[in-house]
Every structure is written in C-alpha cells, then in structure tokens.
C-alpha cells in the first residue's frame with residue numbers, strides 16, 4: 001500500500017530499521033491467524049510464506065527483537081505475538097479520532113478490525129452541522145468546533161483524516177496544534193507537518209495505478225512480439241532508425257498557414 005513516512009530516521013531509536021518495523025505488522029497478522037488456529041510453533045519458512053516475506057529477511061528481522069527460535073522446533077507463536085505486539089506498542093490501547101465522516105470515515109468507523117488490533121475509535125468529527133449528534137457505528141458525530149477539546153479530553157495522539165483534499169491541511173494543522181503526533185491521511189494530498197509528527201498516507205488509487213501498469217505489461221507480453229531477454233548485459237543489436245517519409249513540399253494552394261494570421 002502506498003504509504004509515506006516523515007521526520008523519522010531510517011533506523012529507530014532502539015536500533016530496529018524502519019523497513020523491519022514496516023514488516024512487523026505482516027508477521028503479526030500471520031501469527032495472529034496461527035494463534036487463532038491454536039498452532040503452537042511455526043518455522044521461519046512457514047511464517048515467511050504466510051507473511052509474504054523472504055525467510056532470511058524474517059530471521060534477520062526477528063534477530064532485532066532478540067528472537068531466534070529453536071532449531072528443529074521454530075518460533076513459539078504466542079510468545080512472538082506478544083513480542084511483536086510489545087515492539088509495535090500494541091500492548092496498550094490507542095484512542096483514535098476520525099475527522100471527516102463521509103463515505104470513507106463512516107466505513108472506517110464501522111470497521112471492527114481496529115479494536116482487536118489495539119485501536120479504539122474515541123471520537124468521530126465532522127464539519128457538517130447537520131451530522132452533529134448523529135450516531136455512526138454507535139458513536140455520535142461531533143462538530144469540528146469541538147476538535148481541540150475532544151483530543152485533550154480523550155488523550156488522543158493518533159488522528160485519521162478522511163476529509164476532502166482541500167480541507168486536509170487545515171484539519172491536520174488543527175490536529176497537530178491540539179497535540180496529535182501521528183496522522184493517517186486518506187485525503188489525496190501531501191500534508192506538511194512539523195518535526196516529531198508522523199504521517200502515513202493511504203491511497204488505494206495509487207495501488208490500482210501500479211496494478212494497471214503491470215496489467216498493461218502483461219497484456220503487452222501476451223499479444224506482442226517475442227519477449228526481450230532479461231538481464232543487465234543484454235543489448236539490442238543496432239538497427240538504423242526507420243524515419244517517416246518526408247512530407248510533400250507545400251504548394252501555393254495548400255500552404256500551412258499556422259501562425260501567419262494577424263492577431
């Protein structure tokens with residue numbers, strides 16, 4: 001998924017590379033599924049396949065957590081779930097506010113998967129006065145006038161922006177001024193934030209565009225000319241460039257008059 005990170009070094013303070021941090025949720029998702037099936041242990045190869053990651057990379061990632069597994073047995077599923085959850089800060093409850101309760105904001109509010117992953121939707125905020133007080137997913141929508149108070153009262157540090165792009169920066173500024181230090185942005189715009197504030201961006205249309213690029217490639221390979229060999233050192237044999245035939249010389253009757261008319 002297309003996401004962005006701002007104002008963070010490539011290695012986090014405890015020495016875990018940012019790329020490893022980005023893979024921890026993938027391991028956690030796969031491990032949670034194993035745990036739900038009461039699977040006690042898992043090999044690095046099995047877990048790597050379930051998480052869609054290379055197994056050598058997985059072993060390296062787990063070495064940052066001080067988790068090396070047991071030869072011939074593998075990793076203890078429950079313990080690894082605990083270790084990764086702790087590393088991701090998921091052993092505590094994170095209150096989250098969603099700003100912009102339209103189609104997307106309402107869908108996010110209704111998504112039950114956040115709670116099981118340690119995130120509690122503390123408040124829903126929208127600028128439309130007609131929405132104030134209306135319940136969405138059992139939570140009454142509050143007006144943006146209340147934004148600062150809601151954040152302070154609920155001790156919220158994570159905000160989700162699901163407003164139109166034109167409103168997103170202004171919403172972001174207010175969230176940050178109110179004390180929010182992590183933002184998940186769904187609006188198709190780049191947000192500017194001060195140091196110390198993390199922004200992750202989600203844009204499904206970018207993901208679709210990347211898939212479209214690969215689809216186009218696949219379609220070209222199916223119907224097109226024989227495949228070009230792959231490899232760094234492959235060079236196409238030189239061929240002269242086929243130039244289109246020169247256009248006929250203009251006649252008095254058929255002159256190109258582009259740019260010759262007076263203004």
Ligand SMILES: NC(=O)c1ccc[n+]([C@@H]2O[C@H](COP(=O)([O-])OP(=O)(O)OC[C@H]3O[C@@H](n4cnc5c(N)ncnc54)[C@H](O)[C@@H]3O)[C@@H](O)[C@H]2O)c1
Pocket residue numbers: 099100101102103104105125126127128144162163164165167170171185186187188202203204205
């Ligand atoms: N990232 C993605 O993959 C993805 C997918 C779908 C939509 N989006 C984006 O998410 C955003 C919301 O889409 P939607 O379909 O839910 O739109 P929508 O029009 O249904 O909802 C937008 C909501 O934001 C509210 N709003 C407007 N200005 C506001 C402000 N200043 N403060 C608080 N609330 C405000 C509106 O009252 C409305 O309820 C859009 O920017 C859209 O482009 C992103």
